[in-house]
Amino acid sequence: MPARRSATGADRDTVGRLIDRPAAREPQNPALFDRGKTWTYGALAAESQRLAGGLKRLGFGAGDRVAFWLPNIAQYLALHIACARIGAITVSVNTRFQASEVGDIVERSGCRALVLWPSFKKIPFLQILERVQSTALAQLESIIIYADGEPLPSLPGTLAGRSFIDYQELASCEKFTDDDAQPENGVVVFTTSGTTAAPKFVLHSHASITGHASDVMEFFGWCKPDTVILQVVPLCGTFGHAQAMAGLAAGRPLVMMPVFSGPEATDLMHQHKVTHCNGSDEMFARMLDASDAPLAFPSFQYGGYAAFNPVYQDIVARADKRGMKLVGLWGMSEMQALYARQDPTETVDVRHRRGGRLVSKAAKVRVRDTEQGTLLPHGEVGELEVRGPS
Numbered sequence: 284m285p286a287r288r289s290a291t292g293a294d295r296d297t298v299g300r301l302i303d304r305p306a307a308r309e310p311q312n313p314a315l316f317d318r319g320k321t322w323t324y325g326a327l328a329a330e331s332q333r334l335a336g337g338l339k340r341l342g343f344g345a346g347d348r349v350a351f352w353l354p355n356i357a358q359y360l361a362l363h364i365a366c367a368r369i370g371a372i373t374v375s376v377n378t379r380f381q382a383s384e385v386g387d388i389v390e391r392s393g394c395r396a397l398v399l400w401p402s403f404k405k406i407p408f409l410q411i412l413e414r415v416q417s418t419a420l421a422q423l424e425s426i427i428i429y430a431d432g433e434p435l436p437s438l439p440g441t442l443a444g445r446s447f448i449d450y451q452e453l454a455s456c457e458k459f460t461d462d463d464a465q466p467e468n469g470v471v472v473f474t475t476s477g478t479t480a481a482p483k484f485v486l487h488s489h490a491s492i493t494g495h496a497s498d499v500m501e502f503f504g505w506c507k508p509d510t511v512i513l514q515v516v517p518l519c520g521t522f523g524h525a526q527a528m529a530g531l532a533a534g535r536p537l538v539m540m541p542v543f544s545g546p547e548a549t550d551l552m553h554q555h556k557v558t559h560c561n562g563s564d565e566m567f568a569r570m571l572d573a574s575d576a577p578l579a580f581p582s583f584q585y586g587g588y589a590a591f592n593p594v595y596q597d598i599v600a601r602a603d604k605r606g607m608k609l610v611g612l613w614g615m616s617e618m619q620a621l622y623a624r625q626d627p628t629e630t631v632d633v634r635h636r637r638g639g640r641l642v643s644k645a646a647k648v649r650v651r652d653t654e655q656g657t658l659l660p661h662g663e664v665g666e667l668e669v670r671g672p673s
Contacts, residue, residue, distance in 0.1 A: 295466040296493040298367035298528075302328050305534035314531065316555055317357040317539040324534065327361060332460055334365035337453030341425070341446075343395065345370030345463055348472070349427075350389050350397040351519065352376040352408065354541040358429050358450060359518050360527065362398060367470050367489065370463040374472045375519040378403065382411050386419035387481055392472060398427035398450070401436050404542060413439040427453070466490035473521050475616035485521075485616045487673075492528055495619050495673035498643040499529035502624065504584075505559065510535040511582075513551060513560035515543050522589065522620040526561050529621070545569030549580075556582040561612065561621070564588050564595035571605055578606040585627040587612040590637060599635035613638040619673045622646070646671030 302324070305312065310325030322330075343349070349366050351373050353359045363373050374392045376385060389397060399408045412420075426442065428435055429450040438447055464470065470489045474482040500506055512530045514537045516523035530537045538555050540548060548570050551557065557580070567588055571579055585608040588598065599609045611634060614622035625639035641648065650665040651658055659665045 295490045297462055297464045297466055297468075297489040298364060298470055298492060299331075299462045299464065301493045301496065301528070301532050302331065302364050305531070309534065312534060313536040315357045315360065315537050315539055316551075318541070320357070322357050327357070327364070329458065330361040330454055331364035331368065332458035333456050334362055334453050335368040336459035337456035338365060338371065339369050339459055340456060341448070343369060343371055345468070347371045347396075348374050348392050348394045350374045350376050350385075350392070350394040352378060352380075352385065352397060352399040353429065353519075354378050354400065354403055355514055355518050355523065355539050356400070356429075356541050357539060360531075361454075362427075362450070363471070363518075367464055368459060368462055370465075370468055372469050372472060372486070375474065375524070377474075377517065377519050378406065382414035384482075385411065386415035388474060389415070389423055390419035390421070391481070392484060393422050395422060396425040396427055396448075397423060398429065400429045400431060402431065402433055409436060409439055409442070413441045417441065464489055466493075471524065473519075473524070473616040487619070491619070491673050492524075493532065495525060495621075495643070496528035496532040498673070499525060499621050500533035502640075502642040503529065503559065503621075505530060505533040505535055507558075509556075509558060511538065511555050511557045511559070512536070513538045513540070513548065513555075513557045515540050515548060515560060515562045515566055520620075521614065521616045522561065525614070525620045543569075545573035549573040552580050552583065558582055558584045559586055561587040562589070563591045564598045565592050567602055567607070567609060568595050568598055571602060571607065574605075576605075580607055583607055585610060587621065587624055596635075600631050603631050608634070610634045611637045611639060618669060618671060622669075622671070622673065623648075641671070643671050643673065646673075 306324040306328035312324050313321050314324040314327045315322040349371055366373050374394055401408045425446040425448055427448045466489045469486045471487050473485045518524050538551050588609045602609045608627055610625040610627050612624055614620035623639045623641050625634045647670045649658055649668050653666045
């Protein structure tokens with residue numbers, strides 16, 4: 284499976300270097316706000332280097348796949364960057380997935396390790412893993428546990444024989460300060476629905492991820508010094524991942540939300556003076572419902588929304604009346620989310636539409652008549668063809 288990669292020479296970079304630049308430039312700047320703790324860029328880079336050193340000591344390296352079954356927490360990003368540094372590949376697993384889905388992803392991707400938070404939301408992760416067919420876990424050698432300060436659990440009997448790794452022990456190892464990755468190497472796998480029963484895999488390279496992050500941060504205007512981004516969309520999908528990488532590339536802080544709730548998101552918006560957030564139509568509706576103020580979020584500049592629920596088809600107009608500017612987006616796992624965005628200065632009628640202007644100057648979109656094989660003019664219906672660096 285060839286990794287999708289950037290075509291722009293200036294953006295042929297690695298995820299490790301993407302983080303190291305703001306860490307070297309302004310190490311004390313906040314990178315993440317997570318459950319009451321502030322992570323600076325220096326601390327995030329150092330944690331990822333220690334984790335990388337621990338993974339290398341255990342024999343992990345280039346091309347190895349590590350399944351991430353985690354919510355939006357700082358440790359997800361630190362370990363993701365650590366894997367990137369040693370050339371390993373993050374395989375994204377949604378925390379809502381059950382035994383059949385987890386087993387299928389771990390088996391087909393050939394994961395050597397899986398990382399999870401066993402007590403998150405009281406979801407029985409280890410019990411779910413115990414129900415996975417043993418053949419699906421044949422290549423799985425290690426389970427990395429993030430326990431959030433709680434006692435480490437015991438592995439179920441069916442998982443015996445696999446190494447049990449404490450996240451905190453990995454984070455206490457000697458730093459690995461090199462970079463074993465090349466821009467063309469794969470760095471993350473997303474799952475996406477396809478024409479088959481099982482989800483298909485999309486592998487993106489370092490260059491694809493970092494190049495798109497650079498395009499997004501510039502197009503969305505996230506380089507401004509007052510930018511603060513609320514991370515409500517899961518990191519396990521391209522929607523959340525693309526936002527996080529762009530925010531980090533810009534050297535701006537992300538406000539993490541392991542679990543979304545309207546009232547908590549509203550509190551975080553005010554506490555951290557959030558300026559930007561991308562999310563679903565329902566997420567924005569629940570945030571507005573949780574605020575009584577006529578001007579719901581004074582610091583908010585604009586956010587991109589994905590239209591998933593027809594119940595909220597008027598969300599852009601509703602938000603506009605409360606001083607919250609939303610714009611339509613477009614993208615997909617194959618080319619990453621945030622591929623196109625409507626203009627925030629446009630009218631509500633325009634901003635509520637999906638799509639908009641292409642984020643990358645190198646991207647191209649056209650429409651073809653599949654029966655005639657000819658290209659169609661703007662406004663005609665046909666098959667969409669897309670080309671771009673991401």
